[in-house]
Amino acid sequence: MDQSKEQRILNSVSYNAIKGDAESVLDCIDKYCSQKEWAMNVGDEKGLILDKIVKEADPTVALELGTYCGYSAVRIARLLKPSAHLFSIEFNAEFVPIAKEIIEIAGLEDKVTILEGHAQDIIPQLKTKYNVDTLDFVFLDHWKDRYAPDTILLEQYGLLRKGSILLADNIGFPGAPDFLKHVRNNEHYECTHYPSHLEYMKAPDAMEKAVYLG
Numbered sequence: 001m002d003q004s005k006e007q008r009i010l011n012s013v014s015y016n017a018i019k020g021d022a023e024s025v026l027d028c029i030d031k032y033c034s035q036k037e038w039a040m041n042v043g044d045e046k047g048l049i050l051d052k053i054v055k056e057a058d059p060t061v062a063l064e065l066g067t068y069c070g071y072s073a074v075r076i077a078r079l080l081k082p083s084a085h086l087f088s089i090e091f092n093a094e095f096v097p098i099a100k101e102i103i104e105i106a107g108l109e110d111k112v113t114i115l116e117g118h119a120q121d122i123i124p125q126l127k128t129k130y131n132v133d134t135l136d137f138v139f140l141d142h143w144k145d146r147y148a149p150d151t152i153l154l155e156q157y158g159l160l161r162k163g164s165i166l167l168a169d170n171i172g173f174p175g176a177p178d179f180l181k182h183v184r185n186n187e188h189y190e191c192t193h194y195p196s197h198l199e200y201m202k203a204p205d206a207m208e209k210a211v212y213l214g
Protein backbone atom coordinates (compact mmCIF):
# COMPACT_ATOMS: atom_id res chain seq x y z
CA MET A 1 0.00 0.00 0.00
CA ASP A 2 1.32 3.48 -0.81
CA GLN A 3 2.86 5.40 2.08
CA SER A 4 0.93 8.32 3.54
CA LYS A 5 2.23 11.90 3.45
CA GLU A 6 2.78 11.65 7.20
CA GLN A 7 4.90 8.50 6.74
CA ARG A 8 6.91 10.32 4.07
CA ILE A 9 7.51 13.17 6.52
CA LEU A 10 8.73 10.63 9.11
CA ASN A 11 10.99 9.02 6.50
CA SER A 12 12.54 12.40 5.76
CA VAL A 13 13.11 13.14 9.47
CA SER A 14 14.48 9.67 10.11
CA TYR A 15 16.94 10.00 7.21
CA ASN A 16 17.95 13.66 7.49
CA ALA A 17 17.60 14.82 11.12
CA ILE A 18 20.34 14.50 13.72
CA LYS A 19 19.16 12.06 16.41
CA GLY A 20 18.52 13.84 19.70
CA ASP A 21 18.60 17.27 18.06
CA ALA A 22 15.12 18.84 18.24
CA GLU A 23 16.09 21.85 16.12
CA SER A 24 17.24 19.60 13.28
CA VAL A 25 13.93 17.69 13.44
CA LEU A 26 11.98 20.96 13.15
CA ASP A 27 14.21 22.22 10.34
CA CYS A 28 13.81 18.93 8.47
CA ILE A 29 10.00 18.98 8.69
CA ASP A 30 9.83 22.67 7.70
CA LYS A 31 12.15 22.04 4.73
CA TYR A 32 10.16 18.98 3.58
CA CYS A 33 6.76 20.67 3.97
CA SER A 34 7.78 23.89 2.26
CA GLN A 35 9.65 22.23 -0.62
CA LYS A 36 8.00 18.84 -1.16
CA GLU A 37 4.53 18.41 0.39
CA TRP A 38 2.49 20.95 2.35
CA ALA A 39 1.31 19.67 5.74
CA MET A 40 -0.61 21.23 8.62
CA ASN A 41 2.28 21.71 11.05
CA VAL A 42 2.22 25.05 12.84
CA GLY A 43 5.40 25.76 10.87
CA ASP A 44 8.40 28.04 11.29
CA GLU A 45 6.72 31.46 11.19
CA LYS A 46 3.85 30.77 13.62
CA GLY A 47 6.30 28.48 15.44
CA LEU A 48 8.23 31.56 16.55
CA ILE A 49 5.03 32.95 18.14
CA LEU A 50 4.47 29.57 19.82
CA ASP A 51 8.06 29.65 21.14
CA LYS A 52 7.55 33.15 22.53
CA ILE A 53 4.35 32.25 24.40
CA VAL A 54 5.77 28.95 25.74
CA LYS A 55 8.83 30.84 27.07
CA GLU A 56 6.49 33.41 28.64
CA ALA A 57 4.34 30.66 30.22
CA ASP A 58 7.36 28.53 31.28
CA PRO A 59 4.81 25.75 31.97
CA THR A 60 5.27 22.83 34.38
CA VAL A 61 2.24 21.06 32.87
CA ALA A 62 1.29 21.77 29.25
CA LEU A 63 -1.48 20.36 27.04
CA GLU A 64 -1.68 20.26 23.25
CA LEU A 65 -4.90 19.50 21.36
CA GLY A 66 -3.95 18.06 17.98
CA THR A 67 -0.59 16.25 17.84
CA TYR A 68 -0.56 15.46 14.11
CA CYS A 69 3.08 14.50 13.30
CA GLY A 70 4.46 15.89 16.56
CA TYR A 71 6.02 19.05 15.11
CA SER A 72 4.52 21.42 17.72
CA ALA A 73 5.02 18.83 20.47
CA VAL A 74 8.76 18.92 19.64
CA ARG A 75 8.60 22.73 19.40
CA ILE A 76 7.01 22.99 22.86
CA ALA A 77 8.87 20.16 24.63
CA ARG A 78 12.31 21.43 23.59
CA LEU A 79 11.61 24.57 25.67
CA LEU A 80 10.32 22.81 28.81
CA LYS A 81 12.30 22.86 32.07
CA PRO A 82 13.50 19.46 33.41
CA SER A 83 10.50 18.90 35.73
CA ALA A 84 7.90 19.90 33.10
CA HIS A 85 5.70 17.65 30.94
CA LEU A 86 3.54 17.97 27.82
CA PHE A 87 0.35 15.94 27.27
CA SER A 88 -0.69 15.88 23.61
CA ILE A 89 -4.10 14.59 22.47
CA GLU A 90 -4.56 13.09 18.99
CA PHE A 91 -7.65 11.24 17.75
CA ASN A 92 -6.27 9.99 14.41
CA ALA A 93 -4.73 6.56 15.08
CA GLU A 94 -2.56 6.80 11.95
CA PHE A 95 -0.82 9.96 13.20
CA VAL A 96 -0.01 8.68 16.73
CA PRO A 97 2.84 6.25 15.92
CA ILE A 98 4.35 8.74 13.48
CA ALA A 99 4.32 11.52 16.07
CA LYS A 100 5.78 9.18 18.70
CA GLU A 101 8.65 8.30 16.37
CA ILE A 102 9.36 11.93 15.44
CA ILE A 103 9.32 12.97 19.12
CA GLU A 104 11.72 10.10 19.88
CA ILE A 105 14.10 11.14 17.09
CA ALA A 106 14.12 14.60 18.70
CA GLY A 107 15.09 12.93 22.00
CA LEU A 108 12.03 14.30 23.79
CA GLU A 109 10.09 11.08 24.50
CA ASP A 110 10.43 11.58 28.28
CA LYS A 111 8.85 15.05 28.10
CA VAL A 112 5.79 14.17 26.02
CA THR A 113 2.84 11.82 26.58
CA ILE A 114 0.60 11.32 23.55
CA LEU A 115 -3.00 10.45 24.51
CA GLU A 116 -4.96 8.84 21.69
CA GLY A 117 -8.62 9.77 21.52
CA HIS A 118 -10.97 12.73 21.28
CA ALA A 119 -10.16 15.74 23.47
CA GLN A 120 -13.73 15.81 24.78
CA ASP A 121 -13.25 12.27 26.12
CA ILE A 122 -9.73 12.74 27.51
CA ILE A 123 -9.99 16.21 29.10
CA PRO A 124 -12.42 14.87 31.77
CA GLN A 125 -9.82 12.21 32.67
CA LEU A 126 -6.75 14.46 33.00
CA LYS A 127 -7.10 14.96 36.77
CA THR A 128 -8.17 11.43 37.70
CA LYS A 129 -6.31 9.24 35.22
CA TYR A 130 -3.26 11.42 34.43
CA ASN A 131 -2.77 13.07 37.82
CA VAL A 132 -2.97 16.60 36.41
CA ASP A 133 -3.82 19.39 38.86
CA THR A 134 -4.09 22.46 36.63
CA LEU A 135 -2.66 23.33 33.20
CA ASP A 136 -0.16 26.17 32.82
CA PHE A 137 -0.26 26.24 29.02
CA VAL A 138 -2.66 24.87 26.37
CA PHE A 139 -2.00 24.87 22.61
CA LEU A 140 -5.22 24.46 20.59
CA ASP A 141 -4.50 23.12 17.11
CA HIS A 142 -7.15 20.49 16.40
CA TRP A 143 -10.60 20.75 14.78
CA LYS A 144 -11.53 24.42 14.75
CA ASP A 145 -15.15 23.80 15.81
CA ARG A 146 -13.82 22.03 18.93
CA TYR A 147 -11.78 24.96 20.26
CA ALA A 148 -14.72 26.56 22.09
CA PRO A 149 -16.40 23.43 23.51
CA ASP A 150 -13.06 21.97 24.63
CA THR A 151 -12.05 25.27 26.26
CA ILE A 152 -15.35 25.21 28.17
CA LEU A 153 -14.56 21.62 29.22
CA LEU A 154 -11.16 22.75 30.53
CA GLU A 155 -12.95 25.41 32.60
CA GLN A 156 -15.66 23.05 33.85
CA TYR A 157 -13.15 20.38 34.96
CA GLY A 158 -11.14 22.92 36.95
CA LEU A 159 -8.09 22.49 34.72
CA LEU A 160 -7.45 26.23 34.33
CA ARG A 161 -6.03 28.46 37.08
CA LYS A 162 -5.49 32.22 37.32
CA GLY A 163 -2.79 32.85 34.69
CA SER A 164 -3.23 29.69 32.59
CA ILE A 165 -2.26 30.60 29.02
CA LEU A 166 -4.22 29.31 26.01
CA LEU A 167 -2.75 29.74 22.53
CA ALA A 168 -4.91 28.90 19.50
CA ASP A 169 -3.66 28.27 15.97
CA ASN A 170 -5.61 29.01 12.75
CA ILE A 171 -7.66 31.91 14.06
CA GLY A 172 -7.36 33.47 10.61
CA PHE A 173 -7.68 30.36 8.47
CA PRO A 174 -9.53 27.98 8.68
CA GLY A 175 -10.80 30.22 11.52
CA ALA A 176 -12.38 29.55 14.93
CA PRO A 177 -15.13 32.17 15.32
CA ASP A 178 -16.90 30.45 18.22
CA PHE A 179 -13.64 30.32 20.17
CA LEU A 180 -13.00 34.02 19.60
CA LYS A 181 -16.57 34.79 20.66
CA HIS A 182 -16.00 32.79 23.85
CA VAL A 183 -12.71 34.32 24.94
CA ARG A 184 -12.98 37.89 23.66
CA ASN A 185 -15.23 40.31 25.60
CA ASN A 186 -15.18 37.70 28.38
CA GLU A 187 -14.21 39.00 31.83
CA HIS A 188 -12.46 35.68 32.54
CA TYR A 189 -9.95 36.06 29.67
CA GLU A 190 -7.35 38.61 28.57
CA CYS A 191 -6.80 38.16 24.81
CA THR A 192 -3.98 39.09 22.43
CA HIS A 193 -4.09 38.67 18.64
CA TYR A 194 -0.97 37.63 16.64
CA PRO A 195 -1.36 38.11 12.86
CA SER A 196 0.83 35.75 10.84
CA HIS A 197 0.60 33.50 7.79
CA LEU A 198 -0.61 30.00 7.05
CA GLU A 199 2.23 27.52 7.47
CA TYR A 200 4.52 27.41 4.40
CA MET A 201 2.15 29.74 2.48
CA LYS A 202 1.62 33.47 1.82
CA ALA A 203 -2.05 33.31 2.84
CA PRO A 204 -2.84 35.23 6.04
CA ASP A 205 -3.49 33.37 9.30
CA ALA A 206 -3.30 34.33 12.97
CA MET A 207 -2.94 33.00 16.50
CA GLU A 208 -4.85 34.14 19.59
CA LYS A 209 -3.52 34.10 23.13
CA ALA A 210 -6.14 33.97 25.89
CA VAL A 211 -4.94 34.24 29.50
CA TYR A 212 -7.44 32.80 32.00
CA LEU A 213 -8.04 35.31 34.82
CA GLY A 214 -9.87 32.93 37.18
Ligand SMILES: Oc1cc(-c2ccc(F)cc2)cc2cncnc12
Pocket residue numbers: 040041042066141142143169170173174198199
Ligand atom coordinates in the same frame (compact mmCIF):
# COMPACT_ATOMS: atom_id res chain seq x y z
O1 LIG B 1 -2.79 24.75 10.72
C1 LIG B 1 -3.81 24.10 10.09
C2 LIG B 1 -4.17 24.39 8.78
C3 LIG B 1 -5.24 23.71 8.17
C4 LIG B 1 -5.60 24.02 6.77
C5 LIG B 1 -6.35 23.15 6.03
C6 LIG B 1 -6.66 23.44 4.70
C7 LIG B 1 -6.20 24.60 4.11
F1 LIG B 1 -6.50 24.88 2.85
C8 LIG B 1 -5.47 25.47 4.86
C9 LIG B 1 -5.18 25.19 6.19
C10 LIG B 1 -5.95 22.73 8.88
C11 LIG B 1 -5.59 22.43 10.21
C12 LIG B 1 -6.25 21.45 10.97
N1 LIG B 1 -5.86 21.20 12.23
C13 LIG B 1 -4.84 21.90 12.77
N2 LIG B 1 -4.17 22.85 12.11
C14 LIG B 1 -4.52 23.13 10.82
Ligand SMILES: [Mg+2]
Pocket residue numbers: 040041042141169170
Ligand atom coordinates in the same frame (compact mmCIF):
# COMPACT_ATOMS: atom_id res chain seq x y z
MG1 LIG C 1 -2.84 24.48 12.84
